Amino acid sequence: MAFQDLLNRVGNMGRFQILQIAFLLICNVMLAPQTVLENFTAAIPGHRCWVHILDNDTASDIDSGVLSQDDLLRISIPLDSNSRPDRCRRFVQPQWHFLHLNGTFSNVTEPDTEPCEDGWVYERSTFLSTTVTEWDLVCGSQVLGSVSKFIFMIGNLIGPFLGGHLSDRFGRRLTLICALLLMAISGSCAALAPTFFIYCLLRFLTGLCVIPTYTNSILLMIEWTSHKFKVLVTTLTICAQCFGLILMSGLAFVFRNWHHLQLVVSVPIFFLLIPTRWLPESARWLIVTNKPQKGLQELRKAARMNGMKNSEDTLTMEVVRTTMREELEAAQIKPALCDLFRTPNLRRRIFLLCLLRFTIAIPIFGFGLHLQHLKKMQILRGVLITLTGASTYAVLSGNNLHINELIPTVIRARALGVIGIANNVGVALTPLFMILAMYSASLPWIIYGVFSFLGGLVPLLLPETKNQPLPDSIQDVEDEWKGSRQAKEEGAIIKVTSF
Template sequence: MAFEDLLPEVGDMGRFQILQVLCLAIPLVFIASHCLIENFTAFVPEHRCWVHLLDNTSDLLNVNGNLNFSSLLKLSIPLDSNGKLERCCRYFWPQGQPLGPNVIGQNMSQLEMELCVDGWVYDQSLFTSSIVTEWDLVCDSWTLKSLSQSVFLAGILVGYPIWGYLSDRFGRKRMLPPSYLMLAVSSTGAAFAQSFPVYCCLRFLLGFLISGIILCGGTLVIEWTTSQHRPLVAVILSLCISLGYLFLGVLAYGLQEWRRLQLVVSAPFFAFFLTSWWLPESAGWLIVQNKYDDALKVLRKVAKTNGIKDKTLTVEALRSTVEMELDAAQTRYTMLDLVHFPILRTRILCMSFAGFTTGMLFYGLSLDIQNLGSNIQMLQVLFGASAFLSSFVALFIMNSLGRQMIAVACLLLAGLFVLPGAFLSEEILRVVLAVLGISCIVICASCNAVYSTELLPTVVRYMCRGLILTGDQIGAVLAPLVNTLRHYIPALPQFIFAIIGISSSFVVFFFLPETKNKPMPDTIQDIECGHSREEARPREERDTAVKISQF
């Protein structure tokens, strides 16, 4: 008997599981908000150089009264090739030089210009402040905005392997409360950061701790849920993440100051820290660690919460359970072992590339909404709503269409939707294409979570999933940096996203099999010998002495 067979005896989907899912689902709303919050906290408003003639009260009083604000602006800021005010330079006028109406008749192009040595003036009509206005992340420092986004995503990338080791070593529940507390402190601290380097360090720590909550909390929920109910739980958690994107857009309508917005989405984690103590440890982990008495106490507590009076659970029953768990894990594989098997290696590489693509395209589009239009709050709500609906769509089409077909179609369509946006000037068309692209990526990501599980053998499934998640997060880290290439060639980021999306669809189509209505492989031998393939011969017809070639 496996551990999962014990769960129905204590309630496999009762009050306990519902409360447990809620304890993780609600924090996911705020975690998702943190992932895209820099759409607002790092908003780049319209800006121009600070100049003495316009922005210094004492100098303004000395200017000839016949010159109005519009005339002074012409004397102060040059125009770019599009007829708009230059953002990073100004005309040079020696202080104290008298100005009269006749100066406007001069050839302005012959006037000397200089950089914004005295700072900038920012438009505060949409947001009163952001980290861009706080630390002047414009002109020569414009790339620092994308750097802060990548630093946060890099924190998530670094956190996955570390928290994975800690949760296996010390337990899932034991790692969860410290993660919530440190996340609450670091995210709240970011709202009070007084310098950009300190802000980036806190954002990196924030990303690192978010990966801990997702990994430890997600593993805890999965290990208390039977395989029959795991797809439903996965959809619920995915919907909460999408709801977080929508919630962020609504919240940004009422909070135009970046520190307040950061604080509002951070403070609830102090409450989540307190509620996380209620969660019990994974009984499966306790059994594997030979802590039978503790596992028995936890199981009886869960049975009581679910309203089940269990009298059959004993330490002996738990010992018999662990025998099968250990038998299934007798053969230990390392990361290096995985590359020795050709079919397994191909599946890992293809799914990692698909994960890399979904990570890059999702964050490449969702962290760049300012380039789609001026009403970014509405755009954020629109993106969140489309992601929410796409999660529902993914649930239904996965039951009717094949996993491979969905992955190929969504990756291909995402690439085709992204590319035209680089060449269209009509704002509404660019927004529609971006929303369609985001929807395809969300559907693909939801499908890939199931697809990768069905492609990979049980004995190395979590190890392989870790590699795939790493590929996904590497794509996410690179996405803001790819967007900076727009400064040199406006269409280059969309072109790169489109090529990667289309290429990934061909990789999945040619190198991965369909898994719908097929048994999941248990061992590496199952996929290397074709046991899970449709064209495979029945096992009893094969030569039982067949050996797997490692290359």
């Protein structure tokens, strides 16, 4: 926790931090569209079977001036249970008798139908093309459309663990740069994917980069600012992601070809790699991982940009080693993933934080994904959507801030990865609860409500972090726990003595 003293020497919110935060917020704006992209690029347009007399441009069996398109559609495509043209079948032969008056051929047997052997015709008024029209992911192949989304989510599930390990091992800056580069390459190549299998593989790689990009950007921000600015930084990050979602809607309205939309949200990420040349590494991480000389260089760079005079004299290796003596001694032992569960206080925090993310993920995504089940309640649904969106980001911003303030720097990214996995497990289980609606329509909503209350109770078991510096080592967490226990014991002794 002594790093705060060094941060005060270089300035905890000056030009250095403002430029860094501005760049990382732009990264989060570009990150958000990747998470909702397939709502547009994989949209399922209206479709029907291709039939010769309707869609053959070179020849026609009848004079198109005699029969209208509706008549031709009527004799070529059967009706589904909703009396609409079937999307997945066609008549084997044109049913000319359907053009006669109703009842004339009432005793005619039901005509034979067949699947869409010659492909489909798609409605293109909303989207000129999507991945669905590209690879005919409809009817019997419609399940493949969900496969690509599932594979993207698998990448999201693995990404936090892998990114957390790399971040604590090789640094926040390098991991962020690699994640941005891989996201730009995989996203751009996805627009040119020749097969659906390659497209899914590229979406997996994109999903792998989403959480590491977000995690390392927010780590770089909060590890360079004092405790009184951490709330502001976390809130701005959430706002940047919301702006990215709004931007995504506008881009989808302009670019209605999925290839173009995929490129528009992916290619600009390449340009974000240029400023990363000047992006500083976390000096806090460098020092607690036994790289004090590099940490000192980053601190002096921050001091110069913040206009702190005589930084060369006030910031020396002796000052760094004296201030961070305990952290540097602890850095001689490289922390491993198992260290998250080795000591009692940190183990308790990790368990509670995983439980918290699991319990809040279920109601947030359960409610957001299934609003369509509120039928005939349009006004109420609109109000609920608005309240859900506001509550969701309020909960997430507060939760993200609290997590970062409870985990020590030396192993923070790996802890965020473990907690992210717990969150994604909750997200994956969310749709399964809706299956219980077959037994009771209200049962899934009751479960979502119960998890909301449980999520609200878990933070009561965690310590308050307001106006507290970030813990840097595992020992900081354990000392804090021992200190609080000692304070309680002393308080109890005083009470007994005074009585």
